[in-house]
Every structure is written in C-alpha cells, then in structure tokens.
Amino acid sequence: MNRSWSFIAGLLATIGFSMMGLIFIPNWQFEELKPVVDQNGVSHPTPPAGSVLLGREVYISEGCLYCHSQQVRSADFGADIQRGWGTRRSVARDYIFDRPHLMGTMRTGPDLENIGARQPSRQWQYLHLYNPQITSPGSIMPQFHFLFKVTDKSGPVPAGSVDLPARDSPTNRDSYLIPTGRAQDLVDYLMSLNHSYDLPEAHQ
Amino acid sequence: MSTLAVQPEPPSPDITADYVTRVQIDRSCRQTVLGYYASAVAWLLIGSLAALITSIKMHHPEFLGNYEWITFGRIRPVHLNTVVYGWSSMVGIGTTLWLEARLCKVRLPYRTLLPATVIIWNAGVLWGVYEVLAGHSTGVEWLEFPPQVLGIFGFVLLVLFWVSLKMFNERHVHHTYVSQWYLFGSVVWFPILYSAAILLPTTGIVGGAAWATTNWWYAHNVLGLYVTPMGLATIYYLIPKVTGKPIYSYHLSLLGFWTNALFYSWIGTHHLVGGPLPAWVITLGIVGSIMMFVPVTTVAINHHMTMVGKFHMLKTSPTLRFIVFGAVSYTAVSYQGSLEALRSVSHVAHFTHYTVAHAHLGMYSFYTMTMFGAMYYIVPRLTRNEWSSAPLIKVHFWTTALGVLAYFCALSWAGWYEGEMMNNPLIPFIKIVDYTKPYLVARSISGSFMTIGHIAFAILVFRILRGSDFSMIGPTLFTTKRGTWRRREKTA
Numbered sequence: 001m002n003r004s005w006s007f008i009a010g011l012l013a014t015i016g017f018s019m020m021g022l023i024f025i026p027n028w029q030f031e032e033l034k035p036v037v038d039q040n041g042v043s044h045p046t047p048p049a050g051s052v053l054l055g056r057e058v059y060i061s062e063g064c065l066y067c068h069s070q071q072v073r074s075a076d077f078g079a080d081i082q083r084g085w086g087t088r089r090s091v092a093r094d095y096i097f098d099r100p101h102l103m104g105t106m107r108t109g110p111d112l113e114n115i116g117a118r119q120p121s122r123q124w125q126y127l128h129l130y131n132p133q134i135t136s137p138g139s140i141m142p143q144f145h146f147l148f149k150v151t152d153k154s155g156p157v158p159a160g161s162v163d164l165p166a167r168d169s170p171t172n173r174d175s176y177l178i179p180t181g182r183a184q185d186l187v188d189y190l191m192s193l194n195h196s197y198d199l200p201e202a203h204q
Numbered sequence: 205m206s207t208l209a210v211q212p213e214p215p216s217p218d219i220t221a222d223y224v225t226r227v228q229i230d231r232s233c234r235q236t237v238l239g240y241y242a243s244a245v246a247w248l249l250i251g252s253l254a255a256l257i258t259s260i261k262m263h264h265p266e267f268l269g270n271y272e273w274i275t276f277g278r279i280r281p282v283h284l285n286t287v288v289y290g291w292s293s294m295v296g297i298g299t300t301l302w303l304e305a306r307l308c309k310v311r312l313p314y315r316t317l318l319p320a321t322v323i324i325w326n327a328g329v330l331w332g333v334y335e336v337l338a339g340h341s342t343g344v345e346w347l348e349f350p351p352q353v354l355g356i357f358g359f360v361l362l363v364l365f366w367v368s369l370k371m372f373n374e375r376h377v378h379h380t381y382v383s384q385w386y387l388f389g390s391v392v393w394f395p396i397l398y399s400a401a402i403l404l405p406t407t408g409i410v411g412g413a414a415w416a417t418t419n420w421w422y423a424h425n426v427l428g429l430y431v432t433p434m435g436l437a438t439i440y441y442l443i444p445k446v447t448g449k450p451i452y453s454y455h456l457s458l459l460g461f462w463t464n465a466l467f468y469s470w471i472g473t474h475h476l477v478g479g480p481l482p483a484w485v486i487t488l489g490i491v492g493s494i495m496m497f498v499p500v501t502t503v504a505i506n507h508h509m510t511m512v513g514k515f516h517m518l519k520t521s522p523t524l525r526f527i528v529f530g531a532v533s534y535t536a537v538s539y540q541g542s543l544e545a546l547r548s549v550s551h552v553a554h555f556t557h558y559t560v561a562h563a564h565l566g567m568y569s570f571y572t573m574t575m576f577g578a579m580y581y582i583v584p585r586l587t588r589n590e591w592s593s594a595p596l597i598k599v600h601f602w603t604t605a606l607g608v609l610a611y612f613c614a615l616s617w618a619g620w621y622e623g624e625m626m627n628n629p630l631i632p633f634i635k636i637v638d639y640t641k642p643y644l645v646a647r648s649i650s651g652s653f654m655t656i657g658h659i660a661f662a663i664l665v666f667r668i669l670r671g672s673d674f675s676m677i678g679p680t681l682f683t684t685k686r687g688t689w690r691r692r693e694k695t696a
Contacts, residue, residue: 004373007385008392010465011388011389011393011465014462014465015396015397015425018421018469018470019421021470022417022421022472022473022489023400023404023410023421026413026417027409027410027414027417029482059343060342061339061340062272062277062339063280063281064277066280066345071479071480073478074478077478079628091480092481095413095416096412096413098412098413098415099415100343100405101412101415101416103413103479104555105345105555105559106559107626108637132265138634140262140641141265142265142275142276145270146270
C-alpha cells in the first residue's frame with residue numbers, strides 16, 4: 001500500500017459498496033411504496049399537514065425522540081403488541097411521508113406509534129405534558145411548563161383551556177391550564193399518530 | 205521513553221540527525237495540534253457538563269425543568285454532539301496530523317491554513333450547539349446540527365484530506381506503517397460519510413424508512429470508519445513506541461485493516477433490529493457485525509501480544525496505561541457489539557440503557573481513554589515542557605477508569621433487566637421506570653467521577669500549555685516523586 005491512489009480506490013470501494021447496500025437499494029425498494037386507500041377514500045398513511053406538521057417540529061425541537069420510539073415490533077419479537085402499543089407491526093410503508101424519520105432507538109418512555117389511538121383525550125395529553133406527575137405518578141418525563149400558561153379561575157373560561165386542580169397548580173388554587181399554540185400543535189401531532197389501519201405486508 | 209529527555213549515552217550522529225528531524229516535525233505541528241487539543245479539552249468539559257445535566261434530569265426530571273433551552277431533549281443531543289464533533293473529532297484530528305507528520309517524516313504543511321481550521325471547526329460546533337439549544341435540531345440522531353454545518357466541517361475535512369495526501373506522497377520513508385492506513389482511511393471515509401448522510405436526505409433523494417437506514421449507516425460508521433481508525437492508529441503507534449517492542453504481526457495488521465473496512469461499513473442497520481424494514485436489510489447488519497470477529501481478533505492479538513512482557517510498564521507510564529486501557533476496551537466493546545447485534549440479544553437489549561452502556565464502552569472507555577494517552581505522549585513533545593503533577597495524572601486515570609467501569613456495569617445491568625421486563629406485558633411500564641431509577645442515580649455518580657477526572661486533566665493541560673513555571677528532566681511518570689520538578693529560572 002505504498003501508492004496513495006490505489007489505496008484510496010480500495011477505501012472508496014468498501015464504503016461505496018455499503019452505501020449501495022444500505023442506502024440506495026433499500027431506497028429503491030421503498031420508493032415504489034404508495035399509500036393504501038380504504039373504502040371511505042382515505043389514504044393511509046396520510047401526509048402530515050398544517051398543525052400536525054408544526055406539531056411534528058415541536059416534537060423534534062423538544063427532543064421527544066430520545067425517549068420515545070415510533071415503531072411497533074411484531075408479535076413474536078418483544079411485547080409491543082401485547083402492551084397495546086399497536087395492533088400490527090410497523091412496516092416501511094408507514095413511514096413514506098416521514099421527513100425525517102422519527103423511529104427512535106430508546107424506550108425510556110413507551111412507544112408512540114399509535115398514541116393517537118391509545119390516548120385520544122386532549123385533556124389528558126395537556127395535563128401530561130404540563131406535568132407528567134399529574135397523570136403518571138413516578139414518571140421521569142420532563143415537565144413542559146413553558147408550553148402552557150396558567151390563570152386563576154376568576155375570569156371567563158379561556159378558549160381551549162383545561163381545568164388544573166389546586167394541588168397541581170403553582171398558585172395552589174383551582175386554575176385554568178392554557179396550552180400555547182405550540183402545545184396545541186404538538187397534541188395535534190400526537191393525535192395524528194395512529195397507524196391502526198391495515199396493511200397487507202404487515203401480516204407476512 | 206521521552207525523545208526530548210537528555211540522552212543518557214553520547215549520541216551517535218544518526219540519532220542526533222533523527223532527533224533533530226523529530227524536533228523540527230514537532231515544531232511544525234505545534235500551533236495546529238495544540239490548537240486542536242486545547243479546543244478538544246474545552247469541548248470535553250462542556251460535553252461533561254451537558255452529560256451531567258442530562259443524567260440528573262433522568263432521575264430528577266424537575267431539575268432545571270423550567271428552562272426550555274436545556275430541557276432533556278435538547279441538552280442530551282448537546283452532550284452527544286459536543287463530545288463527538290467537539291472533543292472526539294478535534295482530539296482525533298490533532299492526533300492524526302501529528303502521527304502523519306511523524307510517520308511520513310515530513311513537516312506539517314500549510315501552517316497558516318491549518319491553525320485557521322481550528323477556529324473554523326470550533327465555529328461549526330458552536331453554531332450547531334446554539335441551534336440545538338434554540339430548538340432547531342434536525343431531529344436526526346448524530347446529525348442534529350443544521351445541515352449547513354456541512355459547509356464548515358466539509359471544508360476542514362477536505363483540507364485534512366489534502367494535507368494527508370500531500371504528506372503521504374512527499375513522505376521521506378518508503379514503507380508505510382499500519383497507523384498510516386487507518387488514519388488515511390478515516391480522512392477519506394469521514395467526509396464521504398458525513399456529506400452523504402446530510403445531502404442524500406436533505407435533497408430528497410432518500411426519504412422515509414430509507415432515511416433510517418442512512419441515519420444508522422452514518423452513525424455507526426462514525427464509530428467504525430472515523431473514530432475507531434483514529435483510535436487504533438494511535439494504539440498501533442504508541443504501544444511499540446513506549447514499550448520499544450515492534451508490533452506482533454505485520455500480516456495480521458493488514459488483514460485486520462481491510463476486514464474492518466469491509467465488514468464495519470455494513471453493520472449500522474443492527475440499530476433497527478425488529479424495526480419496520482425488510483428482513484434482508486437487518487440481516488446484512490447482523491452478518492456484518494458477526495464478521496467483525498475477524499478484524500477485532502487480529503487487532504486484539506496484535507495489541508495485546510505486543511504488550512506481553514511489558515506489563516510492568518503500566519505501573520510507570522501514564523501514556524501506556526491509558527492506551528492499554530483503551531486497547532482492552534476496544535476488544536471488549538467490539539465482541540460485545542457483535543453479540544449485541546444478534547436477534548436474540550437485541551430482542552432484550554434494544555431500546556434500553558444497555559445500548560447506552562455499550563456506546564460509552566466504545567466512545568469513552570476505548571476512544572477517549574486512548575486519546576488521553578495520546579495527549580500525555582504528544583503534548584510534552586510539542587510544548588517542550590512536562591506534565592506538572594503526577595498525582596493529578598493519577599486522579600485523572602482512576603476517576604475516569606473506575607467511573608466508566610461503574611457507569612458501564614450499572615447501565616448494562618439496568619438495561620438488561622429493563623429489556624426483560626419490557627418484554628413481559630404483565631409488568632406495567634411505570635414499574636420498569638421505577639426499577640431503573642437507582643441505576644440512573646448510579647450513572648450520575650459515576651459520571652461525576654469522570655467529570656472530576658476531566659477537570660484534573662484540564663488543569664494539567666492548562667498548566668503545560670501556559671508553559672508552566674515548572675520543567676523537569678525526563679517525562680512525568682506515575683512514579684515521579686514530588687520535588688523532581690524544578691522551578692524555571694525567570695528570564696527578565
């Protein structure tokens with residue numbers, strides 16, 4: 001290996017070879033995947049748009065992906081389905097609109113691939129994001145106080161607010177919890193995480 | 205051991221000429237390499253602080269909980285990116301340049317441009333950290349910095365490639381040494397990896413699930429084709445240099461290099477075992493991981509067999525002790541990684557703290573400890589000064605060595621049981637969280653020890669760079685007694 005150019009050619013060959021196998025060939029295979037359309041004419045998966053897309057940005061910005069995966073493993077590989085995290089395993093088609101992918105590699109918290117179906121209460125989501133201890137005592141999820149405003153119950157009910165009981169309120173009085181626009185977007189996104197539609201390849 | 209020490213016997217003309225060459229090379233590297241090293245240590249401290257905040261937040265989530273810019277999901281990637289692109293990259297680049305200059309026996313070229321790249325690279329890391337703290341992360345693990353950072357890092361990486369090529373082609377020794385192949389590998393591979401991982405998805409060529417394979421192709425190749433080659437090159441250079449023994453087998457090192465290149469580049473998709481990808485993509489990753497037994501075994505034989513008969517030197521030489529700690533960790537982390545990729549192991553260990561423990565065995569116990577060893581050897585040669593305190597070096601070694609071992613044990617144990625419990629649907633999720641809490645506290649404690657070590661090291665580096673008041677004849681060893689240093693005569 002005394003000549004630099006032949007050496008460099010060898011180095012390029014090894015990396016090019018793996019790029020082909022792990023990037024381009026899978027990508028060619030996935031490029032052909034199209035959404036499936038159900039009998040109501042709704043296509044699955046649905047491309048995220050509007051507040052869902054904005055909520056996805058909040059999800060990324062606050063780094064939710066470091067503790068929550070978005071992928072359901074098959075019934076014979078882990079307990080994902082028995083835990084109710086999904087009704088079927090996730091497949092590549094579920095991610096065709098994901099830019100970037102948010103599959104995650106850590107489950108410090110539960111999987112969120114179907115959180116919209118599993119926890120459809122917006123009120124629960126707001127209280128949980130404001131302070132996870134309210135809904136899930138013992139949780140180690142961070143509190144997202146900065147995505148909310150809290151006001152006293154003296155005035156009129158603010159639009160979109162939820163009740164915050166005195167014991168959970170910083171003022172120790174019954175209060176209203178008002179989600180900011182970003183909190184609303186984030187919950188819109190979480191609600192959109194619902195991959196309970198059926199795909200044929202998920203049963204293979 | 206120290207080439208800068210006064211030679212005990214009357215030097216022959218050959219030794220003198222060689223000595224002068226070495227001093228000239230070291231002088232040519234001085235500004236650039238010390239610039240990279242000083243920056244690296246600063247990022248190590250920042251990375252440690254980010255790590256501690258992250259770790260404490262895991263068991264006390266309300267800790268600093270009202271500051272959005274350091275919420276868990278932002279400070280965690282700041283930790284990863286500062287230690288990868290700040291500490292690991294900068295200490296690696298500094299070491300690479302010095303090793304290449306020494307092995308090619310040429311002086312470092314471009315002595316205006318190269319020191320400038322230190323500032324440019326720092327600016328890139330700083331900008332990236334700012335964007336993540338401000339909430340503008342890309343959301344792609346290991347690539348959280350804005351894609352435009354590619355312009356900054358890419359420029360520096362091209363300069364490094366060019367400098368490496370130039371030195372290689374103008375070298376004054378005909379034969380090449382194994383360290384040179386590894387270093388050259390990393391300077392060729394990393395720019396390709398980094399630009400492909402950023403450009404392919406952002407230009408829309410790759411998307412959806414293929415973005416995930418691209419992501420992990422990149423992230424694992426950062427370890428295998430960028431960090432590992434720099435670490436192995438350093439070990440291959442310094443074990444023979446310090447012990448005075450040649451490397452055990454040249455042929456094995458050749459086999460080890462090319463099998464590493466061939467197999468390591470395929471293993472990234474083991475991060476997606478059980479994931480929503482065709483089985484063949486995952487299987488490729490697993491096969492590659494198992495094939496890694498070949499290069500790892502060859503490297504292990506070469507490193508450890510060279511050490512045979514020289515173990516007594518671990519008592520005295522800080523460089524050797526750190527390097528050998530790194531070499532042993534490399535063997536351990538690689539075998540563990542191969543097994544971890546198996547479906548049966550991944551079934552439990554994936555998605556848990558077990559993986560985090562494994563990552564730190566690689567990036568810290570192997571790479572970081574190796575680079576500490578490299579700095580203990582190289583910095584005195586560049587500053588023409590000695591490390592100012594043997595006790596501080598001892599503090600550095602024991603806090604980091606024991607700290608990372610405790611870290612590894614706590615999180616491996618916690619992670620394995622976390623995985624076992626997660627696979628049992630009868631155990632409520634919150635019970636698993638409860639189970640891991642004491643181990644997360646243990647992580648914060650072991651991390652604090654490592655941070656204490658880093659502060660000790662930073663003090664040593666600061667003092668030797670300042671051109672401390674102290675100098676001594678001969679290198680600072682663990683056994684160096686107090687009072688061996690003498691205060692330099694102040695020159696008016």
